[in-house]
Amino acid sequence: MLLLSVNVGRPQANPWKGIASTGIDKRPVTGPVAVVAPGAKGTGAVGLAGDRVYDVKHHGGNDQAVYAYAREDLDGWEEELGRELPNGVFGENLTTSGVDVNGALIGERWRVGGGVVLEVSCPRIPCVTFEGWLDRPGWLKRFTAAAVPGAYLRVVSAGEISAGDAVEVVGRPEHEVTVALAFRALTAEPELLPRLVVADALPAGDLERIRRRVAGRGPRT
Numbered sequence: 001m002l003l004l005s006v007n008v009g010r011p012q013a014n015p016w017k018g019i020a021s022t023g024i025d026k027r028p029v030t031g032p033v034a035v036v037a038p039g040a041k042g043t044g045a046v047g048l049a050g051d052r053v054y055d056v057k058h059h060g061g062n063d064q065a066v067y068a069y070a071r072e073d074l075d076g077w078e079e080e081l082g083r084e085l086p087n088g089v090f091g092e093n094l095t096t097s098g099v100d101v102n103g104a105l106i107g108e109r110w111r112v113g114g115g116v117v118l119e120v121s122c123p124r125i126p127c128v129t130f131e132g133w134l135d136r137p138g139w140l141k142r143f144t145a146a147a148v149p150g151a152y153l154r155v156v157s158a159g160e161i162s163a164g165d166a167v168e169v170v171g172r173p174e175h176e177v178t179v180a181l182a183f184r185a186l187t188a189e190p191e192l193l194p195r196l197v198v199a200d201a202l203p204a205g206d207l208e209r210i211r212r213r214v215a216g217r218g219p220r221t
Helices: 071-081 128-134 139-146 179-186 190-196 204-214
Strands: 002-009 026-028 033-035 066-070 094-097 109-112 116-123 151-157 159-161 167-171
Touching: 066 071, 071 094, 116 159, 116 179, 128 139, 179 190, 190 204
Parallel strands: 066 094
Antiparallel strands: 002 026, 002 094, 033 159, 066 151, 109 116, 109 167, 116 151
């Protein structure tokens, strides 16, 4: 299991959402990149040096510090879409090889390189910027149906990472809530929500809403 590329965003205009810019255009960089816990959501800070988000209400912060997507899944999308999908095109910070990103457990920990430790926190939920960026009508519906969303990760131990670094799973929780299962429950299959309540590494706000929903005290939409 290894890190194929480390991808950092280049600001682009965002005509698809009511904000001026987007950081979805991420491209591979050379050399080591510093990785730190960015702090609370709302500032635009993320885990990789030189990167940031612009929709600060919905993105960034400790629970969405780093976004990983598997090269194997990008290859599958290339075949379906009939177009080249370079590393970073889905807005991912880390493009991996040999890592079962969507089969990873919520709370699973990865060591990347010598000392950086990341913890799987939640799936990526797609938005209109993603559909507009790929310029493919109906993309959100198709991406959701496939349930291969990639994973957001927290920074547990800071350090530096580079393309070519090894990725090692160093801890797995005892539950069976995968990234893919959490995504399905949070999007098209809410009947699966009761299965998520044991995944206490989910973002605290999301977990509270899930528990309220399961108890019948939360909104159904």
